[in-house]
Amino acid sequence: MAVYSISDLEKLTGIKAATLRAWEQRYEIITPKRTDTNIRYYLDEDLRQLLNVALLNKNGMRISKIASLSRDERAEKVASISSINVSPDTQLDALTLSTVEMDEFKFSHIIDKNIHQRGFEETLLEVVYPFLDKLGLLYFTGSINPVQEAFISNLIRRKIIAATDALPPQRQKRSPVFCLYLPDGERQELSLLFINYLLRKRRFSTIYLGADVGVADLADATRCTTIDYLFTIFSNAFIHEPVEQHVKSVLHNCPDATLLLTGYQATLHDFGDNSRVRVVSGLEEMLLFVQRLK
Structure with missing residues (x-):
């Protein structure tokens, strides 16, 4: 069970801490627990309720009206708004709530x-x-547990794979091949799957190897077929080596391929003197690079 400070709730719901305190005192929206030293803290159910309150309030419902509703009535109105409202704030709040509640129907509907x-x-x-950015904050603060994070990540993963499989298996003549x-x-x-989708949609040929791929595997792949670009990601959490x-080993074992790198750790390194390494700082730069190839 997660425990939240009032600053955690401010980050997760978008409601200022001062406003939360005012709502507590005036409307008794939630009642915080207190430590022995009189410091507020909140539990999972408090977060769920505040996410509902935030969504309703952002969609024009006065806080006094929200306070008069039962929890079931709030949830019913949230479900109604989520199904018809496509504003970014509403969707982000609704997706967050579906993660906390592990509600596949609500998430998939949006x-x-x-x-x-x-x-x-x-x-x-x-x-x-944008939702994944917020999901990272939820995970970092302990607002969602690993099971909730895995649940929602796999829903997104399934949707990307389904969209990719729906694309026609076309390959342009003389177009680069990406691994x-x-x-x-x-x-x-998830980021790798999305890049694969974007490349396939632009009619490039891709070889998707997925996670936990060793350099020896890459060498085998380049011997089996022609690969022009190897694409990978180094996030700030990568600590394996x-x-x-890793770059030196890949270049040595795959002598005919260019290595494309992205991610936080990749941007910290300067490979400017090596013509076979290119760092792309983000998705926008990757799309520009692909567009120039096309």
């Missing part, structure tokens, strides 16, 4: 509606990626 209206690529860029992988210990698979050591 994402699928966006896909229908915006298309898959825009939905991931404008809805899912996508994650080294041992790197866990940014020094980035420079």
Whole structure:
């Protein structure tokens, strides 16, 4: 069971701490617990209730009206708003609540509606990626546990794979071939899957190897088929080996491929003197690079 300070709730709900205190005193929206030294703290159910309150309040309902509703009535109104409102704040709050409650129906309803209206690529860029940023904060502060994080990550993973499988298996003549992988210990698979989707949508040929791929495996792949670009990610959590050591080993064992790197740790290194290494600082730069190739 997670325990939250009032500053944690401020970050997670978007409601200022001063406003939370005022709501507590005036409307008894929630009642904080207190430590022996009289410091406020909150529990999981408090977070759920405040997420509902925040969503209703952001959609124009006065706090006095919200306070008069029962918990079931609030939840019912939240479900109604989430199903018809496509504003970014509403969706982010609703997706967060579906994660806390592990509600697959609510999560899929919001994402699928966006896909229908915006298309898959825009939905991931404008809805899912901002949500993943908030999900990282939820995980970092202990607001969600590993089971909740795995639950929602696998829902997103399934949707990306389904969208990728729906693309026609086309390959342009003389177009570059990309091999996508994650080294041992790197866990940014959702980002890798999305890059694979973007490349396939732009009709490039891709070889998706996934996570925990060793250099020997990459060498075998380059011997089996022509690979022009190896693409991988080094996040700030990657500690399996020094980035420079991995790059040197890949270049030695895959002499005909160019290595594309992204992620926080990749941007900390300067490979400017090596024509076979390119660092792309983010998704936008990656898309520009791919567009120039096309």
